[in-house]
Amino acid sequence: MSEPLLSVEELQVRFQTYAGRVHAVNGMTFEVGRGEFFGLVGESGCGKSVTGLAILGMIPRGGAVASGRIRFHGEDLLTKSDAQMRAIRGRHIAMIFQDPAATLNPVFTIGSQIVRVIRQHTSISPEEARRRALETLDAVALPDPPRIFRAYPHELSGGMQQRVMIAMALSCGAELLIADEPTTALDVTIQAQILGLLAEIRRRQGVSILLITHNLGVVAETCDRVAVAYAGRVVEVGRVEDVLFRPVHPYTQGLLAALPRAGQAKESLLSIPGSVPDGLALPSGCAFHPRCASAVELCRSGEPALTVVGPDGHRVACHLFRREGAA
Amino acid sequence: MRWLGYVVRRLLMAVLVLVSVSIVTFVIARVIPSDPAAAWVGPHPTPAQIAKAREELALDRPLYEQYLRYVTALLRGDFGTSVKSHQPISRDLRNYLPATMELVLAAMLVAVVVGVPLGVLSGARKGSLFDHLTRLASVAGVSVPTFWLALLLQLLFFAKLRLLPLGSRISNELALYNPIRQITGMYTLDSILTGNWAGLRDTLVHLILPALTLATYPIGLAIRMTRSTMLEVLSERYILAARAAGISERAILFVLALKNAIIPTITVLGLSFVYSLTGAMLVEVIFSWPGLGTYLTDAVLNIDFPVIVTVTLVVTVFYVVVNLILDLVQAALDPRVTLR
Numbered sequence: 034m035s036e037p038l039l040s041v042e043e044l045q046v047r048f049q050t051y052a053g054r055v056h057a058v059n060g061m062t063f064e065v066g067r068g069e070f071f072g073l074v075g076e077s078g079c080g081k082s083v084t085g086l087a088i089l090g091m092i093p094r095g096g097a098v099a100s101g102r103i104r105f106h107g108e109d110l111l112t113k114s115d116a117q118m119r120a121i122r123g124r125h126i127a128m129i130f131q132d133p134a135a136t137l138n139p140v141f142t143i144g145s146q147i148v149r150v151i152r153q154h155t156s157i158s159p160e161e162a163r164r165r166a167l168e169t170l171d172a173v174a175l176p177d178p179p180r181i182f183r184a185y186p187h188e189l190s191g192g193m194q195q196r197v198m199i200a201m202a203l204s205c206g207a208e209l210l211i212a213d214e215p216t217t218a219l220d221v222t223i224q225a226q227i228l229g230l231l232a233e234i235r236r237r238q239g240v241s242i243l244l245i246t247h248n249l250g251v252v253a254e255t256c257d258r259v260a261v262a263y264a265g266r267v268v269e270v271g272r273v274e275d276v277l278f279r280p281v282h283p284y285t286q287g288l289l290a291a292l293p294r295a296g297q298a299k300e301s302l303l304s305i306p307g308s309v310p311d312g313l314a315l316p317s318g319c320a321f322h323p324r325c326a327s328a329v330e331l332c333r334s335g336e337p338a339l340t341v342v343g344p345d346g347h348r349v350a351c352h353l354f355r356r357e358g359a360a
Numbered sequence: 361m362r363w364l365g366y367v368v369r370r371l372l373m374a375v376l377v378l379v380s381v382s383i384v385t386f387v388i389a390r391v392i393p394s395d396p397a398a399a400w401v402g403p404h405p406t407p408a409q410i411a412k413a414r415e416e417l418a419l420d421r422p423l424y425e426q427y428l429r430y431v432t433a434l435l436r437g438d439f440g441t442s443v444k445s446h447q448p449i450s451r452d453l454r455n456y457l458p459a460t461m462e463l464v465l466a467a468m469l470v471a472v473v474v475g476v477p478l479g480v481l482s483g484a485r486k487g488s489l490f491d492h493l494t495r496l497a498s499v500a501g502v503s504v505p506t507f508w509l510a511l512l513l514q515l516l517f518f519a520k521l522r523l524l525p526l527g528s529r530i531s532n533e534l535a536l537y538n539p540i541r542q543i544t545g546m547y548t549l550d551s552i553l554t555g556n557w558a559g560l561r562d563t564l565v566h567l568i569l570p571a572l573t574l575a576t577y578p579i580g581l582a583i584r585m586t587r588s589t590m591l592e593v594l595s596e597r598y599i600l601a602a603r604a605a606g607i608s609e610r611a612i613l614f615v616l617a618l619k620n621a622i623i624p625t626i627t628v629l630g631l632s633f634v635y636s637l638t639g640a641m642l643v644e645v646i647f648s649w650p651g652l653g654t655y656l657t658d659a660v661l662n663i664d665f666p667v668i669v670t671v672t673l674v675v676t677v678f679y680v681v682v683n684l685i686l687d688l689v690q691a692a693l694d695p696r697v698t699l700r
Binding site: 089091119120121122123124127128129130132135136137138139140141149150153154185187198201202 | 694696
């Protein structure tokens with residue numbers, strides 16, 4: 034693979050709280066190629082959303098990057114000034130969020146919000162910005178763009194609101210779109226439409242998409258590659274067909290086994306024992322070992338590194354596999 | 361025209377409110393143990409004089425008839441005659457009301473221009489030194505006694521620095537050589553309308569100290585309200601989304617967030633405005649400002665009931681109109697508000 038558009042390398046993010054230091058992200062590593070649809074999947078609290086915000090230089094108050102690199106076009110974003118990051122946000126890297134109703138400003142029209150973003154990043158006239166806003170509304174397949182342009186957010190449905198968010202995100206020609214749980218708050222049928230739209234935009238405009246989600250089904254439907262995160266680290270990464278259909282890491286296997294399937298008897302629904310570790314006090318060694326049925330002594334002491342286990346960069350961070358592979 | 365029907369309905373409601381308020385104040389003014397007829401004729405009256413005055417003022421008539429006479433006169437624009445000064449009240453109002461309006465509007469303008477930006481920045485920098493100082497200022501603004509602050513300002517700017525006048529609306533020199541032609545009775549406005557720039561300057565110089573004094577309370581209110589609503593709005597997801605879209609911090613604070621946060625501030629300032637119409641009495645006295653508060657206080661002390669009833673009605677009209685305007689402003693700022 035040529036140089037990736039985005040590469041997150043050994044990223045560590047800490048939050049200082051009254052209870053102590055929370056280890057939210059602990060050596061997150063993954064790469065998103067140009068035009069790639071990449072999934073970052075994990076349970077809530079695994080650091081996936083914080084990673085998304087860290088890429089934009091928007092870690093919430095109390096948090097900071099402790100170490101690592103975030104390269105975009107080969108340049109380290111962590112060394113950029115606030116003003117430089119602001120020029121990148123919205124212009125080169127855009128982000129959409131869960132719950133589009135809360136993400137649109139309720140007291141401004143859709144049009145004025147898109148025009149504001151466009152005019153923030155370009156020096157074009159108001160009329161030209163308006164024309165471009167109408168074009169982007171059209172590009173996300175919203176009916177009657179002039180009407181949407183004049184509408185207020187509460188006058189649109191959830192699916193339309195998320196289309197508006199996507200239009201706004203793409204209005205300045207961003208190369209990377211970070212989509213943080215973009216369909217979680219939507220009806221299932223609308224979910225499929227929004228995912229279809231993201232896939233179509235990727236195909237048509239060649240934009241890279243970093244999809245942050247807890248939903249393996251969504252990843253299976255849309256993504257080229259996927260990284261599974263646990264306790265702020267990537268435990269398994271690779272092509273979707275490898276990671277989701279030939280999972281190696283016990284956590285990935287557990288997640289997949291826990292997915293309900295149509296026609297499956299209720300009693301056979303599996304779950305991973307225990308719960309997601311607290312970022313205040315992470316387990317030693319492999320963070321998953323207290324919940325892992327096959328954990329051995331080494332898992333308690335040493336942190337496993339990502340190791341190639343299969344074709345096309347299928348990598349996993351697990352002592353078990355390395356032991357088996359070595360044997 | 362989604363507004364027109366609403367406004368008409370609200371104004372009809374206002375008439376009801378006015379009728380009730382006029383009845384209540386009228387009755388209260390009559391049942392308190394005092395004799396308006398005795399007040400009318402002055403000190404040491406003979407019983408015959410009092411009886412004559414009673415007949416003149418129609419005080420011997422039943423209460424409902426007195427009220428109807430009063431309302432009929434009101435509708436003709438006749439507010440009655442002051443018992444104390446024997447002057448038509450409408451003439452007094454033409455002097456006092458614009459003076460008060462000018463003072464209170466200036467104070468509210470200061471409150472908005474100073475208080476709102478301080479509140480916005482204080483909310484945006486929660487926990488910073490700036491925030492602590494601003495909050496201190498807001499508590500001080502709300503709690504400092506007006507009369508004390510007024511005297512302090514006079515001491516500093518008049519007695520020590522000799523920069524600003526002690527009181528009154530204009531200087532004697534101006535009244536003699538460059539009088540302001542009265543149109544609205546608000547001197548700043550009138551001097552602008554008539555192009556009397558010397559008059560404008562003189563008026564503004566006289567307005568500074570009383571307006572600042574009167575503004576301290578609403579400034580404190582504006583800071584508090586704006587800060588707390590800004591804190592709420594800044595934690596909304598649409599602000600996060602605006603940052604993620606690279607919108608400048610200034611636009612986020614003063615446009616995107618403020619339009620969401622300003623409504624409660626506007627509401628309290630509107631109500632504070634109506635209150636100050638008669639509540640600015642201390643400031644008016646200290647700065648020799650011939651305003652409604654002083655007028656009303658004198659009337660109360662002299663049991664000058666036609667004046668009391670009239671001023672109450674005037675304030676009620678303001679209250680009703682300001683409330684209507686506040687609701688319209690809210691609807692204009694927030695499209696989710698429906699006017700019903």
